[in-house]
Amino acid sequence: MKYTPPDPSTFLSRLAAFPCCPATTTGEQFRRALASKSEVVLILRANGLDLAPFIGQAHQLGKLVAVHLDLVSGLRADRASVQWLAESGADAVVSSRGHLMAAIRHERMTAIQRLLLVRLTHLSTGVASIRRSEPDIVEVLPGVVLPQVRHLLPELGLSLLAGGFVRTTDDVRALLECGALAVTSSKEELWRFPYA
Amino acid sequence: MPEKLGIHLPRVFEASDGRADCEPPKGGDTGILLRDTSLAALMVHAGRGYAVAVDIDSVEGLSDDGAACEFLVLRLGFRIVLAHHPATAATIAELGALALLRVFAVDSTGLRSSLESNPPGAGIGSVVSPGLVLPHLGADELALLPRPILAYGLIDRPADIAACMRCADAIVLSRGALARARTSKALAEIAREAQQTAG
Numbered sequence: 001m002k003y004t005p006p007d008p009s010t011f012l013s014r015l016a017a018f019p020c021c022p023a024t025t026t027g028e029q030f031r032r033a034l035a036s037k038s039e040v041v042l043i044l045r046a047n048g049l050d051l052a053p054f055i056g057q058a059h060q061l062g063k064l065v066a067v068h069l070d071l072v073s074g075l076r077a078d079r080a081s082v083q084w085l086a087e088s089g090a091d092a093v094v095s096s097r098g099h100l101m102a103a104i105r106h107e108r109m110t111a112i113q114r115l116l117l118v119r120l121t122h123l124s125t126g127v128a129s130i131r132r133s134e135p136d137i138v139e140v141l142p143g144v145v146l147p148q149v150r151h152l153l154p155e156l157g158l159s160l161l162a163g164g165f166v167r168t169t170d171d172v173r174a175l176l177e178c179g180a181l182a183v184t185s186s187k188e189e190l191w192r193f194p195y196a
Numbered sequence: 197m198p199e200k201l202g203i204h205l206p207r208v209f210e211a212s213d214g215r216a217d218c219e220p221p222k223g224g225d226t227g228i229l230l231r232d233t234s235l236a237a238l239m240v241h242a243g244r245g246y247a248v249a250v251d252i253d254s255v256e257g258l259s260d261d262g263a264a265c266e267f268l269v270l271r272l273g274f275r276i277v278l279a280h281h282p283a284t285a286a287t288i289a290e291l292g293a294l295a296l297l298r299v300f301a302v303d304s305t306g307l308r309s310s311l312e313s314n315p316p317g318a319g320i321g322s323v324v325s326p327g328l329v330l331p332h333l334g335a336d337e338l339a340l341l342p343r344p345i346l347a348y349g350l351i352d353r354p355a356d357i358a359a360c361m362r363c364a365d366a367i368v369l370s371r372g373a374l375a376r377a378r379t380s381k382a383l384a385e386i387a388r389e390a391q392q393t394a395g
Contacts, residue, residue: 025305044305116302118326119349120370121232141302144332149350164303165332186305 004108005091006064008136011110012159012181014039014064015137019182020172020193021066023163029186030054036191040064042094042184048072048081055089066092066112069100079103098133111135112161117142117149127154137161139184144171147178169193198344201319203275203294205344206247207361208377209368213237220246221374229278229348229368230255242272249276249296249346252284260284269293278323278346282314289319296323296346301330304337311340326350327367331359338363 006014015021018040022033025045033041034057041063043051048067055065067090075081077097085093086107093104094112104111113135115126130138135158140146143162162175163184172193175183185191198205206227212218213230214237220226227247230238234256241248250268252260258267260281268274269291276294279285288295297314299322301307320342324330327347330338344365351360352373360367369377 023305116300117350118300118302120352142326142329142332145326145328145350148328148353148356152352164306165301165329167332167334 002087003059003089005086005089005110007108008110011040011064011092012137015161015182018191018193019176019180020166020190021161021182021184022188022191023184023186025186027054029188032188033191034058034061034063036188038063038191040066040091040182042066042068044068044071044186046072048075048085050074051085051090052088059089064091066090066094066110068094070095070097070114082107082109085109092137094139098129098135101133101135105136110137112137112139114139114141117145120152123152127156130156130158137181139163140180143175143180143183146180147174150178166190198276198294198321201275201292201294204247205276205294205346205366207366208374209247209249209346209366210374211348211368211370214241219244221378224378226374227276231278238268238272238274242274247276248274249278250274251278252288253278253280253298262287265291278348282317282320285320286317289317294344295320296344297321297342298323298325299341300325301333302326307333307337308340321345321365323348324364327360327364328352328356330363331356333363 018038021040021042022038023042023044024030024033058065067085069077082103092110092112096114101111115138137159139161142164144165146162159181161182162180166183166185167187172183207225209227209229211229214233220228229249231251231254258264265287277288278296280298285295285297297320301324321344322341323346326349328350330347346366347360347364348368357377
């Protein structure tokens, strides 16, 4: 029987329960993330063609899995790969490509669009793309600068995830205080937050 | 390294599309970074008496191949060029100009893999984008970045400007941010520190 991911509001509340989401880049790190309290694990790097057993393992432990479509190997970021990830059991898909958000939602997964904060003059383009594609969540990168540039971002009416160079509990607190629903980090000592 | 090439890298660049007849503000170690610009605007700023850096990837109509590099460096005389591709940066460096290779620093995983997969060659520095992230990098990450480092993007508030100036060899500011910075005590302190170090 095909797995049905939770609806985006359930995904969001599971994410917020332990608001420092492990971002994993190796199989070992993924296994350690499964042992953490976090209810959602993000796969940044892995073989995208071989994810199903890992995701199944996470589901058995009651955790949800988000996969970064632009970073995993073996997959081209298009509608077919979105379908592949749905069949692999992913609960959410992250991508910078706004045009894939509809496809992700169509597969009943939670759609997370990356917003890269690189230059002020590029910000309006990124925001316009998000308004067009209507993801469920926006992941802001580099997240650590969000408190410094929050005033430059228009109100999007979407939940914000912050990732990139988030290293300390002070970083996490500052991000949550400035409006992020959760943060993503590969720093394992943060995965216990708020108990770290 | 810029000194070895006989090139002076100003501490601060004002970002400009170069279309208005702009010059860097008088006084202070300031130049212009031409970005999101046109070939016609480049011609206006060539051979002027102030420091100009060019972002080769955002000039309408200009490629980033060898011919484009030669045009910028040999024909127009620009001595500081920002580039996205390692091959372009290498060509610029071979032509005797200071090449600054763009490094996208949006997360630690991406930063490391970008530096590992595209190690810059000799005579090539870095443009860290967004520059605002620079003070948040660890010492080990800063050490990976080839010097000189230009911090570019989202640097706006005086406190952030001061923090970035401590980590970078040069920074890029908008005209508004530059005006605010000129009245900032923090920046005056940094300038004093730099003078003392130089002295």
